[in-house]
Amino acid sequence: MSEIARVLVMKLSNGVEWGLHCCVSISQSDGPVSAARLAELHGVPPSYLAKHLQALSRAGIVRSTPGPVGGYAFTRPAAEVSVLQVVQAVDGPEPAFRCTEIRRRGPLALSPERCEKPCAVSRAMATAETAWREALAGISVADLAGRIDQDSSGTAMRDLRSWLAGAP
Amino acid sequence: MSEIARVLVMKLSNGVEWGLHCCVSISQSDGPVSAARLAELHGVPPSYLAKHLQALSRAGIVRSTPGPVGGYAFTRPAAEVSVLQVVQAVDGPEPAFRCTEIRRRGPLALSPERCEKPCAVSRAMATAETAWREALAGISVADLAGRIDQDSSGTAMRDLRSWLAGAP
DNA sequence: GCAATCTCGGATATTCCTTGTCCTGGTTAT
DNA sequence: ATAACCAGGACAAGGAATATCCGAGATTGC
Numbered sequence: 206m207s208e209i210a211r212v213l214v215m216k217l218s219n220g221v222e223w224g225l226h227c228c229v230s231i232s233q234s235d236g237p238v239s240a241a242r243l244a245e246l247h248g249v250p251p252s253y254l255a256k257h258l259q260a261l262s263r264a265g266i267v268r269s270t271p272g273p274v275g276g277y278a279f280t281r282p283a284a285e286v287s288v289l290q291v292v293q294a295v296d297g298p299e300p301a302f303r304c305t306e307i308r309r310r311g312p313l314a315l316s317p318e319r320c321e322k323p324c325a326v327s328r329a330m331a332t333a334e335t336a337w338r339e340a341l342a343g344i345s346v347a348d349l350a351g352r353i354d355q356d357s358s359g360t361a362m363r364d365l366r367s368w369l370a371g372a373p
Numbered sequence: 374m375s376e377i378a379r380v381l382v383m384k385l386s387n388g389v390e391w392g393l394h395c396c397v398s399i400s401q402s403d404g405p406v407s408a409a410r411l412a413e414l415h416g417v418p419p420s421y422l423a424k425h426l427q428a429l430s431r432a433g434i435v436r437s438t439p440g441p442v443g444g445y446a447f448t449r450p451a452a453e454v455s456v457l458q459v460v461q462a463v464d465g466p467e468p469a470f471r472c473t474e475i476r477r478r479g480p481l482a483l484s485p486e487r488c489e490k491p492c493a494v495s496r497a498m499a500t501a502e503t504a505w506r507e508a509l510a511g512i513s514v515a516d517l518a519g520r521i522d523q524d525s526s527g528t529a530m531r532d533l534r535s536w537l538a539g540a541p
Numbered sequence: 542g543c544a545a546t547c548t549c550g551g552a553t554a555t556t557c558c559t560t561g562t563c564c565t566g567g568t569t570a571t
Numbered sequence: 572a573t574a575a576c577c578a579g580g581a582c583a584a585g586g587a588a589t590a591t592c593c594g595a596g597a598t599t600g601c
Binding site: 542543544545546547548549550551552553554555556557558559560561562563564565566567568569570571 | 572573574575576577578579580581582583584585586587588589590591592593594595596597598599600601
């Protein structure tokens with residue numbers, strides 16, 4: 206058995222992927238899109254997808270309308286919704302690296318007043334996460350839709366729009 | 374109950390923090406440092422810390438020597454060990470975002486030959502992770518040690534070295 | 542106005558991973 | 572030879588992510 210470290214690196218819930226694809230889909234619809242319909246489109250469990258859509262709703266990215274013709278729709282143009290906002294809405298705003306304040310333990314523990322400033326390790330990790338966040342903040346849902354359309358030579362968004370319009 | 378999304382964001386195992394602090398400690402010692410000693414210094418469970426140190430050893434960052442005066446020591450200068458290498462050694466090299474190829478499912482599923490290129494969502498997340506990785510690659514363990522020393526006005530590394538030297 | 546129907550929303554189980562411990566075997570210095 | 576250390580795996584416990592269900596509320600059509 207020559208397997209190397211199998212432990213997983215920092216992990217992102219699959220809800221992030223679902224949420225982003227759903228945002229792209231919603232951006233192509235005129236009216237609201239229901240959770241059941243989005244689940245069918247992407248082939249994912251409806252009840253679970255609903256949970257992530259609710260998170261988007263709580264974050265104010267989409268607005269939900271009840272009733273027979275209800276569903277989810279954007280509150281603002283897709284060009285003004287960044288990927289970061291969607292990711293943080295679904296997975297929460299907490300950083301990946303959580304400092305345990307290891308320097309305050311053990312025989313060489315630092316006094317509390319010496320720990321006002323975060324430690325160098327924590328700062329290094331925070332810097333990297335800021336770079337990650339800025340990269341995601343620079344991409345909008347509209348950008349994603351445009352790129353997907355380019356990848357498919359213009360057919361993807363057309364097919365998507367027609368599917369969303371038909372078969373209510 | 375007016376609580377907002379409490380779900381956790383992408384998560385990094387606490388072994389990352391331990392591994393980085395241990396690397397800083399090892400860098401300040403002349404001889405090898407044993408796992409039990411590192412655990413005592415940082416106030417963490419020895420058996421569990423040993424697991425992460427073994428990961429560092431497998432990755433070739435440190436070299437372990439058995440025997441009464443054994444322990445862990447760097448294989449190369451601390452200035453040539455990046456934070457990224459430590460993080461990936463402990464937590465694995467896999468990306469945080471795992472594309473499920475959602476576009477190949479549902480009624481508008483794309484054909485396999487149209488999925489050779491990763492989808493736009495996956496590319497966006499990969500770009501952000503690259504930025505994260507580059508930020509971590511630009512910081513070395515020696516840098517960390519230097520910054521910790523600055524934070525403590527020069528006492529931290531001195532105290533650390535003397536603790537490592539004494540009380541074998 | 543009223544009922545039916547469809548929607549969201551939160552509370553609830555289940556599975557999996559992370560955390561943590563322990564034990565056996567192998568290697569080195571005294 | 573003995574003692575001290577590392578390496579790796581088996582194993583248990585806790586918690587988070589996954590997945591599902593049922594109730595509350597709103598809109599449509601009559």
